[in-house]
Amino acid sequence: MSKDKPAIEPLRSEDFPEWYQQVLTAADMAENSEVRGCMVVKPWGYGLWEQIQRHLDTLFKETGHENAYFPLFIPLSYLQKEADHVEGFAKECAVVTHHRLEADGDGKLVPGGPLTEPLIVRPTSETIIGAAFSRWVESYRDLPLLINQWANVVRWELRPRLFLRTAEFLWQEGHTAHETEAEARAETEQMLKVYQQFASEYLALPVLVGEKSENERFPGAVQTLCIEAMVQDRKAVQAGTSHFLGQNFAKASGIQFLSRENKQEHAYTTSWGVSTRLIGTLIMAHGDDNGVVIPPRVAPSQIVIIPVIPKEKFREDVMNACESFAAELKTVKWHDDRIRVKIDSRDQPGGAKNWHWIKKGIPIRIEIGPRDIEAGTVFVGRRDQSPKDKKSFAKDDFISEVSSMLTDIQEILYQRAFEFRETHTREIDSKEEFYKFFTSKNSSKPEIHGGFALAHWDGSSEVEEQIKSDLKVTIRCIPFERSESGICPFSGNPSRQRVVWAKSY
């Protein structure tokens, strides 16, 4: 086997979707289940989710939210209360119509006991949480109500993809109710900022922030804000959304309160969420031809120690040295957390273990063998560098440098993703150039092309829909940071600002 052979076949540049599948398999993060569209999340993938959960949960609590839990099943009638909401979700709902199984004549089980009202499995919880809020809110003194739930939801997707779009997925959904429109809008913006901060500081993902166009808005929302990331095939991923729902859901669910003026009023509500899609985004943004690359702040383990045992007689000494070095590393703190260290004591050749952890994307690998013990050194490989770029450190030097090394890796990953996005973002002022930008040279097997186009737009859905049907390109967001005004290259009408166009997942 050649020394420079990458671990993943095919390369990203050859077949990005297939590369993504192979990376997930190689990193042992998740697999498709026997139920179409559903995934089994394996420990390394779930460990990443746990880190995401833990940090986000802290950020939610710091901004005053509390966790609660609401039912998986929603009465069908609830979904019908908000007209746009039904239309948005009706086509992808799992419906429960019976409550038991009965044996038929052939010994097969068939559904029995039809329900008087069918239940849907939540695709999102606005309606059922709204019903709870309507009971909880009576006075302006009960507001604001700031609730989050960690849950699974089901959207019966026709084209699933591990982590990016699965029929069942894990997420958090924040739901809040407020006395005034201004307060609810401030909440919507605040949570978007939390997502932006989380994406950049923890996931090392630069994201664009802005507003969705009406076409792309959450069904039932007045305003949808979003964070959008670019991944390495230059497509956009909507990585998180925060919605200002106005009084739409309050009216649908009857969330009313007596105001300071002693009047019955409807509350203003918000909802906001991120999902296991963040994992898919992270993999597609940072992964390379050797597999997953996990930013240290969310890595389930940040360091793996690989014992090198050339002869059986060394085993005990090497294992002891690994244990004691691991213990020492675990006393080091980074970002208020103990460093997460794992020893790979499996009975396998060192080279195989090295590649195993490279594919999983662990930030730092440390080899310790008899020569290191004698010299008081450790042999260190970083996931942001080439697999063969390994360096020897005196043990104590490594201990004192490990924090800054983790910081360095975190920052380099962010910087690479940022530069990638910048390289593939372009201001475009003519229709012709725009169409060229988003058209691949080889239509039967499209090469990686396009990116983010910053172009003027007259604000009409006609233009949006034309471009969507021509190119499968949509407006990903209308940035908060406004550009100069100009002319829409598609209609010739005036445009208030440039918007971000891209193909998306």
Added chain:
RNA sequence: CGGGGCGUAGCUCAGCUUGGUAGAGCGCUAGCUUUGGGAGCUAGAUGUCGCACGUUCGAAUCGUGUCGCCCCGACCA
């Protein structure tokens, strides 16, 4: 729901045209040798050939039906 493709070992697949009783590589298990860049040798285990019916002395192979999966569209966090 439209268009294309595929169901054979845990995985990737060959065998099917021309019917004769099940194969390869990888993985797995054991032993020995190995281990600082993805180990080698030897010996093993693993299958209702998606399912049903039919043709036949005989079906993975031929026919009919059926179920499932994948890809491309429409829908979408």
